Amino acid sequence: MxxxxxxxxLIFVMITMLVSMWQKLDLEKDIAIGTIRSAVQLLLVGYVLMFVFKSNHPVFILVIISVMITVAAWSAGKRGKGLSGIRWRIALSIGCTEVLMMGLLLGLHIIEATPQYIIPISGMTIGNAMVVSGLFLNHMKREVESNQGEIETLLCLGASARQAIQDSLKRSVKSSMIPTIDGMKTVGLVQLPGMMTGMIVAGADPVEAVRYQILIVFAFTASAAMTSIILSLVSYRLWFTKDLRLAPL
Amino acid sequence: MANILEMNQLRKRYLDKIILDGFTAQITRPEIISLLGKSGQGKSTLLRILCRLEAQDEGETILHGHSYLTVDPKEWRKKICYVSQQSYMLPGSVEDNLRTVSQLHKTPFDMQLARELMISLNLDYLDWGKKSIDLSGGEKQRVALVRTLLLKPEILLLDEVTASLDMQSKHAVEKVLQDWQEQEGATFIWITHDIEQAQRMSHRVWFIEEGSLLEDSDGREFFENPSTVSARNYLQRVPQEESSCLI
Known part of the structure; x- marks a missing residue:
């Protein structure tokens, strides 16, 4: 192109702005900022990826994946406001997921060990893990608020932090995975996923594109489960004070 | 010999409001203590601090000579247990709730004791397989009490636990708790607004006003001859307030 x-x-952007002005939605400034940011960010990433693909050096791949994890942890961490140290815990959860995912994909020779495969697939799974982390924290906040009585009842009976919050953790892990699982059930029927669409538009064989999309869908599900479970295990203590009371948020 | 429980200069404040203002008391022997006072005087906060669901801003609680700071909260709560006015059922059946303590602490479930307590609390008709969420308010309250008694705490903190019960169930709870206190040598700190119940049950009365312990008296002495004007006013006013609530 x-x-x-x-x-x-940009015609699409102008249409959106005109609608905003017509309906007095007051979104013109946000749309303008979003347009400029997304264009600059994506073009910049395109050039960075071009450089990394040409150099084919593992250090650059590691740097890019580390940046992805850091930004994902920072962004998802906003959902855990008030939880001290939540961002590095999200980074740890996503990092563990990424290591496990890439270990399997590369170890079983499912994908080639080149930046062209590693970086986009990592980006997609890390992005999905970020969304799942945010959802998990949102659900946990709601759980802790609405089940304070249940948690305190267990504490009163001498329960540990893990015992007192176990049911809330389970429900939150489950809830955070539902969008990914629902997406898996309807993929291809409701919408053609981004990666597959991109490959087909770029001229790839649709069946080949579908194979990669299946890989991504399965990887998404596994990364959602792993991230959510790891995050629940490393973060559950944050909902309590040191002396085992529910922490005020 | 060390006191069972000491509360030294407990202070608690929420924003600008002082809830507890230097509350000091000791428990030297197992007994039933009624914690009386108007609403909003810090009674529930005191119980929540005693079982460490809330932290005091200042002051210290000491259990058998050990400061709360040196005792693991889990161990502390096994000895000092709180039953709230609003009884929370845990997910699952009645039996799941009754088995909570044995599951949490990996101890054998005392089926016989559970059955006896359920019968004594007029819950012999209850199907243990019934979902806890389907119980009535009064049933929940009594099941919650049995669930806590199975922990056999040394000090039981009761926050208006008979408020949602009919007269018959209320008397059954009183009888069970009196028998339990005698047999197990437990201590109860009991918040109630039912003066007749406090008269029936109390070995001792703590009268609290504006977060301070105004009176610490023998039960009979308090009801016959309260030493402060506030307590006298409280005793005169409560029956009127209760009857107006009933109307």
Whole structure:
């Protein structure tokens, strides 16, 4: 696609802005900022990826994945406001998931050990893990607020932090995974996923594109489960004070 | 010999409101203590602090000579247990709730004791397989009490636990708790607004006002001849307030 053709896509942005002005939604500024940011970020990433793909050096791959994990942890951490140390715990959970996922994908020769495969697939799974982490924290907040009585009843009976919050953790892990599982059930029927669409548009064989999409869907499910479970295990103590009371949030 | 429990200069404040203001008391022998006072005087907060669900801003609680700071909260709560006015059932059946303590602490479930307590609390008709969420308020309250008694705590903190019970069930709870206190040598600190119940049950009365212990008296002495004007006013006012609530 030429840059002139790309510039025509701004018509979509203009339509959105006109609708916003017409309906007095007051979103014009946000749309403008979002447009500029997404264009600059994606173009920048494109050039960075071009450089990394050419150099084919593992250090660059590690740096890019580390940046992805850090940004994901920072972003998802906003959902855990008031929980001291939640961001590094999210980073740890996503990092463990990434190591396990890539270990399996590369170890079983499912994908080639080149940046062209490792970086996009890592980006997608880390992105999904970020969403799952945010959902898990949202659900946990609601659980702790609505089940304070149940948790305190267990504490009163001499339960440990883990025992007192176990049911809430289980429910939150389950809830955080539901969108991923629902997405798996309807993939291809309701929408053609981004990766597959991108490959087909770029000229790839649709069946080949579908194979990679299946890989991504399965990887998403596994990464959602792993991230949510690891995060629940490393973060449950944060909902309590040192002397085992429910922490005020 | 060390006191069973000491509360030294407990202070607690929420924003600008002082809830407890230097509350000091000791328990020297197992007994039933009624904690009386108007609403909003810090009674529930005191019980929550005693079982360490809340932290005091200042002051210290000491159990058998050991400061709360040196005792693991889990061990502390096995000895000092709180039953709230709003009884929370845990997910699952009645039996799951009764088995909670044995499951938490990996101890054998005392089926016989559980059965005896359920019968004594007029819950012999209850199907143990019934979902706890389907119980009535009064049933929940009594099941919660049995669940706590199976822990055999040394000090039981009771926050208006008979408030949602009919007269018959209320008397059954009183009888069970009196027998339990005598047999197990336990101590109860009991918040109640039912003066007749406090008269029937109390070995001792703590009268609290504005977060301070105004009177610490023998039960009979308190009801016959309260030493403070506030306590006298409280005793005169409560029956009127209760009857107006009933209307």
């Amino acid at each position: 030429s840059y002139i053709a790309l510039s025509f896509t």
